[in-house]
Amino acid sequence: MRRVVPVPLIDPFARRVKDLRISVTDRCNFRCTYCMPAEGMHWLPRAELLTYEELARIAAVAVERFGFEGIRITGGEPLVRAHLVRLVELLAPLGVDLALTTNGVKLPELAHDLRAAGLRRVNVSLDSLRRERFLALTRRDELDRTLAGIDAALEAGIDPVKINAVVIRGVNDDEVVDLAAFGRDRGVGVRFIEFMPLDADDHWDMSQVVPAAEILDAIHSTFPLDGWPRPALGAHPGVEPAERFTYRDGRGDVGVIASVTEPFCDHCDRIRVTAEGRLRTCLFAVDEHDLRAVMRAGRGLAEPDLDDRLADAMAAAVGTKWAGHRIGQSDFVRPERSMSQIGG
DSSP, rough: OOOOOOEEOOTTTTTTOOEEEEOOOOOOOOOOOTTSSOOOOOOOOOOGSOHHHHHHHHHHHHHHHHHHOOEEEEEESSSSSTHHHHHHHGGGGGEEEEEEEEEEHHHHHHHHHHHHHHHOOEEOOOOOOOHHHHHHHSSSSHHHHHHHHHHHHHHOOSSSSEEEEEEEETTTGGGGHHHHHHHHHHHHHEEEOOOSSSOOTTTOOOGGGHHHHHHHHHHHHHHTTEEEEEESSSSSSOSSEEEEEEBTTTTEEEEEEEETOOOOGOOOOOEOTTTSSEEEEEESOOOOOOHHHHHHHHTTTGGHHHHHHHHHHHHHHHTOOOSOOOSSSTTTOOOOHHHHHHHH
């Protein structure tokens, strides 16, 4: 077998793309208000979903041909797809940073197996610590299971475990400090995310966005942060979307993802593949590139030049990657899909 030396995948704005987000399903056991409607979702037929072997083949091309360094498994809720541990087993030998985003409900049963299969890190979505509010946001009474999932991940030795919290004005913005305190007590990082226009009901409005700077001010007033306040966000040199600050007393850190008020598009390094194999160069992209058609042409996974064709298709797609999403601008175009259909 000939060895291919990885060639960095560079987009039209000189950004190196090296992070792959893989959605394994559009289904979810929650119905979060900012992500899915309460009813009426039309799920993808099973035959349209990429198999784990197909997803792993795309990931292998990304790593071996282009030197990708990180892979994150998303959904929908990825743990509702059967035998997800098998996908982790297929991806772990690639030797990259392998992560999972989940609502945590199924982690009590799966955390140890996922860790044994090679999962390195996990982010658990948790937008409220109050039972009635959690129920209103997720439309499911599963707060205890989500909290148990966080504990299970920690007990299984997954490291780091982080919490993702979407902050919405007038909904849960009064819990920012409580969530930060929860993270400090549990030894997990909390990542506060600005509310983005990907809600299935299309009710998003800029007035509902709590700016990251306001979030950090609230936390800093109770738990002082190193390096805060400072003039502006978005100045960190890395490509991680979260801007992180350590607590002055040394008890962990907190992060903010300011996708709306301080977008980090100028150093974006990621692409996404939906559960049915559509490559998206941005979370807010309006165009998609069909990798499933490439994958299933001819002899499928046995096609001799499949890796070459996948690499060509991925490079061509990245060649269309735009400068940024332009949320809040007059020319912003909202994607037709909701978050659960795209993959986070």
